[in-house]
Amino acid sequence: MSDYKLLIDGKMVPGDQTMPVLNPATEEVVAQCPRASKDQLDKAVAAAKAAYPAWAATPMEERRKLIIKMAEAIEANTNELAHILTSEQGKPLADATGEVMGMAGFFRYLGSLDLPMRVVENSGDRKVEAYRRPLGVVGAIIPWNYPLLILAFKLPSALLAGNTLVVKPAPTTPLASLRFAELIKDILPKGVLNFIADANDLGDHMTKHPDIRKISFTGSTATGQKVMASASQTLKRITLELGGNxxxxxxxxxxxxxxxxxxxxxxxxxxxxxxxxxxxxxxxxxxxxxxxxxxxxxxxxxxxxxxxxxxxxxxxxxxxxxxxxxxxxxxxxxxxxxxxxxxxxxxxxxxxxxxxxxxxxxxxxxxxxxxxxxxxxxxxxxxxxxxxxxxxxxxxxxxxxxxxxxxxxxxxxxxxxxxxxxxxxNKHLDMAPNIPFGGAKQSGIGTEFAEEGLAEFTQLQIINGPPAA
CATH class of the missing domain: 3.40.309.10 (Aldehyde Dehydrogenase; Chain A, domain 2)
Structure with missing residues (x-):
């Protein structure tokens, strides 16, 4: 496949500009990739904002079914996605295939989780209930080392919780993500999930955007510090998975x-x-x-x-x-x-x-x-x-x-x-979607995976009233 497009408001659209994506094994151009303008990012955020009320009101079981359908689409197209991934990221095809299969596995497991209401107190004086509510529009910023797997760390949990998304893959590895967007565009209601691509020039606008309520970012600590500073202007929620030594x-x-x-x-x-x-x-x-x-x-x-x-x-x-x-x-x-x-x-x-x-x-x-x-x-x-x-x-x-x-x-x-x-x-890098993952010190803020990671895409709401008669 060589014709890639952005996903904005349910439609695959060309970018206002284009940019080349190189194969790091040959330094040759793999494809011309659509490059979004600031106006297109704003349209993607507006589409996600418009889609949010109906998606948040959709029963969780319905949202779950659609996430599992996305996993099925990934599995049915493993070979194609793996070949695109190797051509733009460089990793061996066996590893790329493993990444795509891991992506589907994360969709299936994270899509199976729940957000039950918890009764904090039920006494003679009061009944207190804790609910997990969605936040709104989430911005997901994905790095170039595991473009599909790290997308799967974020996307299923954000959608399951009732949020809508704007996803920005890394400029050097956007192709497999855009192909994935095309494969699943008809599974979700329009606007619920949007994909843009940039030349590292829209991240700041994304993190400052007043209509984005949370940023989930994976990348370097230096960039994470900028994301945190930028997000502070609107007090966005943030999850940062950053560098390590x-x-x-x-x-x-x-x-x-x-x-x-x-x-x-x-x-x-x-x-x-x-x-x-x-x-x-x-x-x-x-x-x-x-x-x-x-x-x-x-x-x-x-x-x-x-x-x-x-x-x-x-x-x-x-x-x-x-x-x-x-x-x-x-x-x-x-x-x-x-x-x-x-x-x-x-x-x-x-x-x-x-x-x-x-x-x-x-x-x-x-x-x-x-x-x-x-x-x-x-x-x-x-x-x-x-x-x-x-x-x-x-x-x-x-x-x-x-x-x-x-x-x-x-x-x-x-x-x-x-x-x-x-x-x-006696091992290293043993990770699974049911095991919470996050960094200490300057390696990050917040948690991904498992119930703890799902909760990061929600706002805690307490309802405190008299006990039921």
Whole structure:
């Protein structure tokens, strides 16, 4: 498919402008994408606002049925959506297929939840009921690393709660989202769900828009700070899922051969372009050399290529800006550490970087202190348990972390002391729609997934009256 359009008020419409979308494996143009003007964003918000009263009044069971129909549409078009996703995002086709299937799974699970009325008190003096009411128009801003999956983190819960939406995918990965919009446009009443695409120029207008009542944003902490400042002008509700500098802590009792594959996957999945990938790996001095050697062996046997080619394990970085940022981290790694695998951009078209392992590096270097968001892992030596906990927590981020040990009780004791929204034991990146997810410190505000995530798309209303006669 090459003809993409925006979804505004139930109709697929061309953008007032167009913009090219590149394949990051070839740097060639995949398609010309419609680019919305400010006027088109305003029309999308107006359509969502007009559709809101009837959608909010639609019984939840009816809304649920339509969300499940959307899941069925995703499943019926998995192959097409996955191919579009690989062409614009770069990830291997198997991973893109997994993302589309995960998207459908999130729609099905989040669409199955409920918002029951809760009786707070029913005494001789009063009856107090707590209701969860929809907010109105929600703006969803989606990043480029998992364009469809992260859309599914937000959209089903927002719709189920009775809100209407305006969705803005990332400028470098809008195509699969726009194709999804076309597939489901006739499932929902017009105006309930709208998709625009921009060149990173409409986000500020969206976050300031007086008719949008909530922004759900996934992206960098720096942009999240801007979203929060912008949304404050109208006191919008916000959910922010932001950056991370996740620490993995490897204790002295591990079997290096056993844990290395899980650590590598936790750091390098999606070419390291995961907000809660392992970004820093702390390894006890007694197993440091062995862990480094095991990670090097895996890195050297990992196939890095165009995501459309059979056998590819890691694709390119998604866009040129991120590619250049990661190259700067490689410069820092060579200066402040010992590069033992990878360490270079690949000499070919596309934004390819070799999976890179860096040892003998410490805090104070860019690679350890900042979020690299790419296939470069610093491996840091430690000797003392209390010291490594302090070092893991010495960051403004607090998204995820993991502890690796043969002794689950010992690992659990350390996990409770890590300042992060999610801490895994002997795994990393194990996520599911029934498990609440959110960041501590500057890694975010609010929660996604499960009942807690659904509640974020609602306003609590208390009705306090006399008991029924």
């Amino acid at each position: 996740d620490a993995g802590i490897v204790l002295d009792d591990v079997d290096p051969k056993k844990v290395a594959p899980g650590i590598f996957e936790g750091a390098f999945q999606n070419s390291g372009q995961v907000c809660l990938a392992i970004k820093r790996l702390y390894v006890h001095e007694s197993v440091y050399d062995e862990i480094c050697n095991e990670l090097v062996a895996i890195a050297k046997n990992t196939v890095v290529d165009d995501g459309s080619k059979q056998g590819t394990k890691l694709g390119p970085l998604q866009n040129k800006m991120q590619y250049e940022k990661v190259k700067a981290f490689l410069d820092d790694a060579r200066k402040n550490g010992n590069v033992i695998a990878g360490g270079a951009a690949m000499d070919r078209p596309g934004y390819f970087i070799e999976p890179t392992i860096v040892r003998d590096i410490k805090e104070g270097s860019k690679l350890v202190d900042e979020e690299q968001f790419g296939p470069v892992l610093p491996v840091i030596k430690y000797s003392d348990k209390d010291d490594v906990i302090r070092r893991a927590n010495a960051t403004t981020y607090g998204l995820g972390a993991s502890v690796w040990s043969s002794d689950i009780k010992r690992a659990h004791e350390i996990a409770t002391q890590i300042e992060a929204g999610t801490v895994w034991i």
